Amino acid sequence: MIFLIQKTLIFSIPLLIVALAGMYAERSGIINIALDGIMIFGSFIGALTAYLLRKAPFFVDHNQLTFLFAMAIAALGGALFSLLLSFSAIKLKADQTIGGTALNMLAPAIALFFIKVFFSKDQLEMTMEADSSGKLQDFGFVLLHDDLGPVGKVFFDKAYISTFIAVGLFILFSILIYKTKTGLRLRACGEHPQAAASVGIDVQKMRYLGTTVSGALAGLGGYIYVATVANGTASGAVAGMGFLALAIMIFGNWKPLGIAFGSLLFGFLKCLGVIYPQISVTIKGEEVFFLKDLNLPMYFYNLIPYAVVLIVLAFTSKRSRAPKAEGIPYDKGMR
């Protein structure tokens, strides 16, 4: 059970934070189909940072610090990378889908190009080496080798720092977009930019803000994905997580609570597909591995999350409402 919760969290967290990233861009009126690319770029920058830092013994001994530093740099990298999108979409009024697609192609190309140049191989591992005292440390865990007790075990044993930070950021940014003046202005630009402009809001600035926050969160999400789900290997791909996050965002109706529910549901179903042979119930003192005994191939469990999302969407889509002005370049003269 503990294992299930942990695994669910590990898979849900990147989705959660990247779907929120998508929400920030789209609520400001910019379709961010480049989430996948920004994730890849962030994961590359973050992994590179961690790799380089861990050349120094100090950073090997202070694992958590290194991890945090890499997270920050990944977010910064994502934010900078997303400027390519916002520049083309906001300043040059280019088609946002095209710009996003270009970024999705650009990020793996850049990552793989430089990984190959620097390391002469196709992937970059943030090595899990022993520290200077010879003890093997798991990179990025909150606490190590301590007696935690039953409650502590659920939340802290082999839990990544990134999980807590991501949840904190998720709550913080959800509040920011709903409860502050800037958040309200940002959302107005996604609904009716001309009306927003008429009351003196700088639409372009707000949209730049939305995409840049989006880029930072997506870059961070990419690094979290690589450091946790992908076991510290950046290979110029995030297994389509960015697109999944986009789907979760639409699933969550462009709202934080929906996104949280969507990513937890999806993460749970996804990890069910990985650990289903280990799930058991005890009937009359006998352990029954009921899912394993069904003898269905793993492909079946792997496709469940996607099928469930489709079915849920079919039932809930009537309420679905995208930001009205998303994807439309801002034109002052338009009514």
Add this chain to the structure above:
Amino acid sequence: MNGPQKTEKRAPLLKKSGARSVVASLVSILGGLLVGFLVLLLLAVFAEDIPFPEAFSGILIVLGGPLSAGSGKDVLFQLGNMLFQATPLIMTGLSVALAFKTGLFNIGAPGQYLMGATGALLVSLSLPTDVIPAWIVWILALLAGTLLGMIWGAIPGFFKARFNVNEVIVCIMTNWIAANLVSWIFQATGDRFINFGETKVNFIRKTASNGVATATLGLDKLLGNSYMDISIFIASGIAVVLYIVINKTTFGYELKACGYNKNASKYAGMNEKRNIVLAMALSGALAACGAALWCLNGAQDFIWNTYLSLPADGFNGIPAALLASNNPIGVIFSAIFLKYISVGGSNLAAQTSFNEYVSPLIVAVIIYFSGFSKLIKDLLQKERKRKKEAVAVSPLPDPDPKEPPAPAAPDVPAEPEEKTEKGGDAL
């Protein structure tokens, strides 16, 4: 009289929006190549083990595509393979382009591609060719793959039309469902289809093992024993048909109307829901047909255990369509161009100390710039108008036929303008 008329026709080239699109695409390509060159140059300057002149020879190798393979035989071989590999890309490009024309974003081409490959492989490998002639099996397999992809593509269309679910999310979901479903199907059927001999457990048998292969008309021998067959001509034919359907038929008009403004097309009495489903189904069929053509080549290894990855040719249909501004005929050239650059990239990796990821980098930058095509087109139009005004002021007509703007009143719209020109010619 014939000669001058011809030059007259050639002169206002940039007047046509199609020509402006081509120019815009060429500008994007130039920009992408320039950035790629800059990257090589930077690397050559800063990396110690790469000599400086290699940046120049490197970009030439990329530009040369298959032509930079070295010996003449290799060039032919790579050329043949490039044309063959471009076939599925043309089809997925057409798939994405058709959906774009209807205002839909078909990011589900990878899933439709997988379904098409599965349908074609199942039929071509299970029908006995000693009873049914191989060419009939070939046609049946192509149809089966296309049909399966059609059904798969119709799902997002149905969800969009019936439940108003964003097609992007459904496409992404169906992609991964397809990836798992395909792996499941082939795992369940086991050694009937999987090639367990030669330790190639990851691959499905080649269709040639059942005697099913696309006709080559000797093209494979001609092009250095490559995989070349007639499938690229089939794909090009389909592209031409699609062009005619979109531009010259009522159905195509309805699709485009639906793309421009769904509500207006509904108001005009078109069944916009039916059109959405049909467009997505056709898109699926196109992508799947590309996959079927690839598999039915006879000598290709299809990786069946694909549940963790989606075929790249599916996603690359998006840049192929974008680069061609969703023009079906243009997709033929953009797809071939994309493969051309990618062959150039692998030649670069083989011949210099750079790696092959330069070519996806260049392609990505090209796509990024192609997003500005509207901007470039507008600039071209403005430039034309400006020049035209300048000429109109000058008393003498410009004698140079190559000069694009023809002397005419600046505020007359494009078509009447042509008439006045012809009138002037007759006088």
